[in-house]
Amino acid sequence: xxxxxxxxxxxxxxxxxxxxxxxxxxxxxxxxxxxxxxxxxxxxxxxxxxxxxxxxxxxxxxxxxxxxxxxxxxxxxxxxxxxxxxxxxxxxxxxxxxxxxxxxxxxxxxxxxxxxxxxxxxxxxxxxxxxxxxxxxxxxxxxxxxxxxxxxxxxxxxxxxxxxxxxxxxxxxxxxxxxxxxxxxxxxxxxxxxxxxxxxxxxxxxxxxxxxxxxxxxxxxxxxxxxxxxxxxxxxxxxxxxxxxxxxxxxxxxxxxxxxxxxxxxxxxxxxxxxxxxxxxxxxxxxxxxxxxxxxxxxxxxxxxxxxxxxxxxxxxxxxxxxxxxxxxxxxxxxxxxxxxxxxxxxxxxxxxxxxxxxxxxxxxxxxxxxxxxxxxxxxxxxxxxxxxxxxxxxxxxxxxxxxxxxxxxxxxxxxxxxxxxxxxxxxxxxxxxxxxxxxxxxxxxxxxxxxxxxxxxxxxxxxxxxxxxxxxxxxxxxxxxxxxxxxxxxxxxxxxxxxxxxxxxxxxxxxxxxxxxxxxxxxxxxxxxxxxxxxxxxxxxxxxxxxxxxxxxxxxxxxxxxxxxxxxx
Numbered sequence: 001x002x003x004x005x006x007x008x009x010x011x012x013x014x015x016x017x018x019x020x021x022x023x024x025x026x027x028x029x030x031x032x033x034x035x036x037x038x039x040x041x042x043x044x045x046x047x048x049x050x051x052x053x054x055x056x057x058x059x060x061x062x063x064x065x066x067x068x069x070x071x072x073x074x075x076x077x078x079x080x081x082x083x084x085x086x087x088x089x090x091x092x093x094x095x096x097x098x099x100x101x102x103x104x105x106x107x108x109x110x111x112x113x114x115x116x117x118x119x120x121x122x123x124x125x126x127x128x129x130x131x132x133x134x135x136x137x138x139x140x141x142x143x144x145x146x147x148x149x150x151x152x153x154x155x156x157x158x159x160x161x162x163x164x165x166x167x168x169x170x171x172x173x174x175x176x177x178x179x180x181x182x183x184x185x186x187x188x189x190x191x192x193x194x195x196x197x198x199x200x201x202x203x204x205x206x207x208x209x210x211x212x213x214x215x216x217x218x219x220x221x222x223x224x225x226x227x228x229x230x231x232x233x234x235x236x237x238x239x240x241x242x243x244x245x246x247x248x249x250x251x252x253x254x255x256x257x258x259x260x261x262x263x264x265x266x267x268x269x270x271x272x273x274x275x276x277x278x279x280x281x282x283x284x285x286x287x288x289x290x291x292x293x294x295x296x297x298x299x300x301x302x303x304x305x306x307x308x309x310x311x312x313x314x315x316x317x318x319x320x321x322x323x324x325x326x327x328x329x330x331x332x333x334x335x336x337x338x339x340x341x342x343x344x345x346x347x348x349x350x351x352x353x354x355x356x357x358x359x360x361x362x363x364x365x366x367x368x369x370x371x372x373x374x375x376x377x378x379x380x381x382x383x384x385x386x387x388x389x390x391x392x393x394x395x396x397x398x399x400x401x402x403x404x405x406x407x408x409x410x411x412x413x414x415x416x417x418x419x420x421x422x423x424x425x426x427x428x429x430x431x432x433x434x435x436x437x438x439x440x441x442x443x444x445x446x447x448x449x450x451x452x453x454x455x456x457x458x459x460x461x462x463x464x465x466x467x468x469x470x471x472x473x474x475x476x477x478x479x480x481x482x483x484x485x486x487x488x489x490x491x492x493x494x495x496x497x498x499x500x501x502x503x504x505x506x507x508x509x510x511x512x513x514x515x516x517x518x519x520x521x522x523x524x525x526x527x528x529x530x531x532x533x534x535x536x537x538x539x540x541x542x543x544x545x546x547x548x549x550x551x552x553x554x555x556x557x558x559x560x561x562x563x564x565x566x567x568x569x570x
Contacts, residue, residue, distance in 0.1 A: 006088075008021055008101050008102065009022060009103075009130055010083075010103050012104075014149065015063075015144055016054060017054070017078075019052040022049055023050065039135060045132045049129060053086040054141050063152070064156065068163070073107030073110075083116060099119070100119040100120065102121055102129065103120055104130055137149065177329040179303060179307065180322070190293055190297060195215075197290055204227075206271060208263065211266060217253065220291055221253055222287050223287040224253055226280060228267040232268060304321060312324055312328065312402040313408050318398045318413045318420070319373050326369050327348060338400045345370070346388055346389055346391075346392035347364070347367065350368035366384060367384070373391065375391055375424060376388055379427065390420065391420055394419065398412060398416055411443050411447060416439075
């Protein structure tokens with residue numbers, strides 16, 4: 001922006017807003033270019049910069065509100081009113097102001113220029129001037145002397161950090177990030193400790209590692225057996241009972257009686273060295289700690305599964321708990337993963353290979369962390385890239401549903417998993433998969449049906465205690481209705497009998513219908529059209545009769561004339 005005649009600078013501090021007026025901007029700009037230590041000299045700096053106004057915050061809540069607004073590059077009403085009160089106003093609307101406001105944050109400058117209409121600037125000279133204003137703020141504002149500004153900064157820093165750290169305990173992706181990091185570390189440590197147990201205990205019982213292959217099972221067997229001589233039976237009855245107990249305990253650990261007997265037989269002919277009690281005690285202590293660490297790893301895995309079902313149920317249903325948690329951990333949070341495009345999700349975790357390919361102009365990687373899902377392993381070599389791209393697309397949809405839906409369910413994730421299965425089948429057999437729109441409509445219908453069922457269940461639960469009363473009330477109502485109906489029927493029957501007697505006297509009346517006292521026959525009401533048709537029919541009959549009579553009269557006249565002619569002729 002072009003330099004204006006007057007320059008004002010806005011300083012946001014923990015105590016309030018300070019507005020400074022720069023009287024000799026060109027001179028101070030030249031001094032700053034020559035020496036950056038110009039702002040440290042209060043005498044030289046106070047000649048060019050003067051305090052215009054200062055607005056202290058009324059409370060810690062107001063200070064926190066303004067700090068959050070400045071961090072989000074927005075101007076509060078307090079700041080707008082402060083600037084409008086202390087900056088010179090333009091006489092005509094739409095005219096460019098003859099001054100400019102210097103701010104540290106360019107985003108705040110654009111917000112002020114859009115809302116208030118002030119020309120703002122943010123460059124190195126403005127930053128150096130504001131550095132001097134902040135350095136000498138206690139000298140300009142007398143109320144901030146004695147460490148008041150430092151206390152305000154400390155209190156605001158604590159409250160600002162507290163609001164940034166707050167999260168929803170029910171849907172905390174930070175717990176998932178920490179759990180999956182600890183789970184990966186435990187996998188490495190348990191494997192390292194298991195190899196150490198195998199090597200250490202094999203000096204005493206080397207044949208055991210060939211019989212028991214699993215690391216965790218080997219450690220449990222070693223902690224149970226301890227000294228191999230305890231498996232050997234002697235002639236005494238107590239030793240035989242002890243031998244049977246050892247064999248039963250081995251069977252529980254190993255899970256097979258034949259394997260337990262093989263361990264006992266190997267102990268009889270073992271080539272291992274004998275260990276002292278102190279050496280054996282150290283071996284067993286380390287082995288037991290390793291077993292407890294493996295048990296804790298299993299508990300942590302179940303905790304992660306439960307947490308993923310709460311935070312990201314659709315992602316876990318689609319790609320699994322471990323892979324979904326690793327994606328969230330790599331992205332930093334569930335929201336960041338939801339904001340990432342599908343192409344980023346596809347190669348997430350393969351950044352080194354990507355940048356190496358870009359540097360050497362080679363082939364870019366086709367997949368990252370999603371390679372550990374079962375879908376890519378089941379696909380053929382030529383289809384691995386296509387299925388990874390399709391799977392990344394579905395993962396991005398699932399994460400966005402989990403992140404932005406208030407009450408997420410597993411239905412979307414299960415349907416998306418079915419779509420990936422159909423796409424795998426399409427690559428293998430050529431069977432056409434369903435469209436994404438149809439699948440989403442099916443899920444929406446199922447969710448609506450589930451909500452309706454829940455509402456019906458709630459209504460049934462509410463209405464159950466009043467059902468007996470309602471039934472009794474209904475029975476009483478039916479009885480009263482039936483009695484009133486019978487009375488009405490009797491009245492109608494008597495009235496119809498009277499009408500019958502009166503109608504028998506008339507000749508043109510129709511025959512009356514026989515009616516019992518309990519029966520009621522309702523005479524249908526005739527419409528206007530039917531009445532008109534009847535009238536027209538009766539008039540037409542009369543006309544026909546009159547025309548027939550006239551024809552008969554004419555015929556009689558003709559016959560009389562003929563008779564008269566015959567008589568004359570005779």
